[in-house]
Amino acid sequence: MYENTFPNKRFQHTLAFLQKHIAPSESILDLGVENPFSKIMQQNGYKVENTKGEDLDLDFSSVLESDAEVVTAFEIFEHLLAPLHILSSTKANKLVASIPLKLWFSPAYRSKTDKWDRHYHEFEDWQFDWLLEKAGWEIQDSQKWTNPVKKLGIRPLLRAFTPRYYIVYATRK
Template structure:
């Protein structure tokens, strides 16, 4: 049974942002296969469908469906080689994107065991803003937030004060 507890602070902040900006009557296409957060969105009453695991760098056909009013991309753009192509292909009127921010004290994430679990991009906020502007989107709200970890050391201390995530909502320029 679902309880209003979250595995981490990031899910809580993301859900609050989504609830503030998106009506539950809107239809959402969430980029990526079903995941713990898309399940939370469904339980919270959002009408969500996920893409089916296709390589979005190569196949954007699921993005051209005009039946969705919102596309969400929660921590997926950092794994893609070409987010520009994906943003151009989206037909929805709104998009919500969250990305990990590049940290000056930590290299880009790369799993040692999973060849797909790596970050090709770790953005600075201005880079995502520029990408959206170049693809015809206007940011209407944005937020940065930290992601503290329960570890000891210099990096964990820095993570308490340094924004790690950036979330935006944007609308198509008309």
Template sequence: MYEKTFPNKRFKLTLQFLEKHLSKSESILDLGIANPFSKIMTEKGFQVKNTFGEDLDIDQSRLKNEDYTVVTAFEIFEHLLNPFTVLQNIKSDKIFISIPLRLWFSSAYKSKTDLWDRHYHEFEDWQLDWLLEKTGFTIVDCIKFTHPVKKIGLRPLLRFFTNRYYLVYAVRK
């Protein structure tokens, strides 16, 4: 079922993780503009609002003014210069975050043409854990998973065995 419905493994695992921990009666503020995964969440019955593409390093007014009980931030924190400030300004006590993990065999992703599609951070799992702890969150559950690519070579081979994504559910004390 998932293989035909979802474009990749990441969406499948993220949806399963959400369904395991989150009631569909919760109101979600999904950081980032509407995207294929926020559409999937809505189609699966979750109540989702997205931010409008504002620069969250500078403008956190939606975090302060919007009504929501949960925040989702899927592959957003690596694009922020200061995810600490964003976490401080979230008013909900529940957050789901996924990040691409730093890979020892590959340099950080950077786009030379798209100003929004740049990675300022590629975390190791412990760095996100510490960031959450410092902003008052406690991790309830987490998973790591690989992201294989259909190419030939040493790096594609390593991607079959090396975790690429870290997905966390955390609550504020």
């Protein structure tokens, strides 16, 4: 379906989960700049507005000003120091968010060339659930999936069996 788009498996799982819970008629604020997945959402009939690249730890005015019914955040919260603030402040009543899970056999991701492309948090599922609950969200559905890689070794073998991604659909309490 998305042969030339990396990462295929994650995008396919994410789109199927989104389509299960969110109608294309619902307006979406997607946290983060326009990206390959926001384009996939648009190609599938969703009306998507993105944030503009501001530091969402310090400036979430675009979230406060948005009247979108749904907030999506796909692999965003692990980059924020304080995701509670933005999760608590949105006016949207629905949330679809995914995160990479913390893997016991792999350190948190940190780019050596990009100071913004770092994971301040790699959550376990219960930690992310707790964060959402504290921010006023109630999880309605969730799913996990693996991210196997085509390499040899112990870590690649573990990746074939250990869930790497976690996605939730939540509504306001």
